[in-house]
Amino acid sequence: MTRSANMAFYTPHMDLDLRLVRYFVAVAEELHFGRAAARLYIAQPSLSAQIRHLEELLGTQLLVRTTRRVELTPAGALFLAPARQLLAAASEALRAATAPAPVRVATIVDGLDTLPKILREMRRLHPQLDVAQGIAGMPRQLAEVEADRLDVALGRRTRLPVGLAGELVRFDPVRVVMRADSSLAARDPLPVAALGSARWVFGSTEHTPDWVDFVVGFLKEAGVDPGPVRCSQVPLSAILEQVSELDGVSAWPVSCPDPGFGLVVRRLVEPTPVFEWELVWRRDAASRPAVTAMRAAARAAADRCGWLDPGLAVTRAAA
Structure with missing residues (x-):
């Protein structure tokens, strides 16, 4: 069953793939799969597949896709800020390594x-x-x-x-x-x-x-x-x-x-x-x-x- 936007995105035992989080943040900021794929230097079909994989792992839809635009769902909007914080923390950890x-x-x-x-x-x-x-x-x-x-x-x-x-x-x-x-x-x-x-x-x-x-x-x-x-x-x-x-x-x-x-x-x-x-x-x-x-x-x-x-x-x- 798909979780509501007010529930936790994942269980304490689930590990998030930072690559998938980075892909989501890029799409959320660009609101366009083509521009996000160019920014990430990957193919657009691959990016779409990875975003779907992330949504399946989280058990909730993060993005609404139409032929004209891409929008964040309420769950996606809630996920964006901590996702950015997660990537920033990961970058800082890499610099400290x-x-x-x-x-x-x-x-x-x-x-x-x-x-x-x-x-x-x-x-x-x-x-x-x-x-x-x-x-x-x-x-x-x-x-x-x-x-x-x-x-x-x-x-x-x-x-x-x-x-x-x-x-x-x-x-x-x-x-x-x-x-x-x-x-x-x-x-x-x-x-x-x-x-x-x-x-x-x-x-x-x-x-x-x-x-x-x-x-x-x-x-x-x-x-x-x-x-x-x-x-x-x-x-x-x-x-x-x-x-x-x-x-x-x-x-x-x-x-x-x-x-x-x-x-x-x-x-x-x-x-x-x-x-x-x-x-x-x-x-x-x-x-x-x-x-x-x-x-x-x-x-x-x-x-x-x-x-x-x-x-x-x-x-x-x-x-």
């Missing part, structure tokens, strides 16, 4: 070399630390750091909320990728204004709106109107496919990999745009081992790779 918690970090797009080089230095400096890595655009990363679901964010330098602090870690000169048989490929470097008639391919305005704004910004600075922003999928491979198929061009920072057969990269001048990478953390978490380790690793990578060479930050005139 001898083994350090994994460093929680995300990268903007898979394939860029900034985060891998920082993590390589961290493994050298702090081999005892594990890393839990995901993929998220910078706006979402900042929200996750504020919510204490990421230890650090790494992406475009921006104006930060009051509770966050940041440190510049890299000047990343931006170039342009195009087909090798393009008429523009014969010029290197290329003035940005020479790309006025090119067909531009952008990243996702939903995933990386800050990157799209950056590219549109330096194009307009040079008097180039790129026209409607054509949004590709997030992977770099999707951008390269569109560049090749559409005979287009796309901004391609030094941190990007070699584009592969049939495509070439050309330098940009007038201006030479520079993407500034910043490491961001919560001010009240500045002394955490995860944060101090990532800051030390980022500085080591910057020193080893010359990322903060002042010459990289200077807009250069055409050669």
Whole structure:
């Protein structure tokens, strides 16, 4: 028989699975299974099945699901506050344990070399630390750091909320990728204004709106109107496919990999745009081992790779 909202959720002899509690809290806060699944980095069907399993264990319904929305039942509303307290207590217990918690970090797009080089230095400096890595655009990363679901964010330098602090870690000169048989490929470097008639391919305005704004910004600075922003999928491979198929061009920072057969990269001048990478953390978490380790690793990578060479930050005139 299903228990009422006024009765205990479980017997004193039942052990709650913290993973199931964490899943419930995510859905309760998002009130959307898709967003909660993305936040947890799991598949939506798996999340739905786990929530049903938790409800079966507790003997009561926690959520009302319809095709349009998700709502808490009275029992779910009563369960939410102690569930959060349980997760907070568990997190504190992990931090107090001898083994350090994994460093929680995300990268903007898979394939860029900034985060891998920082993590390589961290493994050298702090081999005892594990890393839990995901993929998220910078706006979402900042929200996750504020919510204490990421230890650090790494992406475009921006104006930060009051509770966050940041440190510049890299000047990343931006170039342009195009087909090798393009008429523009014969010029290197290329003035940005020479790309006025090119067909531009952008990243996702939903995933990386800050990157799209950056590219549109330096194009307009040079008097180039790129026209409607054509949004590709997030992977770099999707951008390269569109560049090749559409005979287009796309901004391609030094941190990007070699584009592969049939495509070439050309330098940009007038201006030479520079993407500034910043490491961001919560001010009240500045002394955490995860944060101090990532800051030390980022500085080591910057020193080893010359990322903060002042010459990289200077807009250069055409050669």
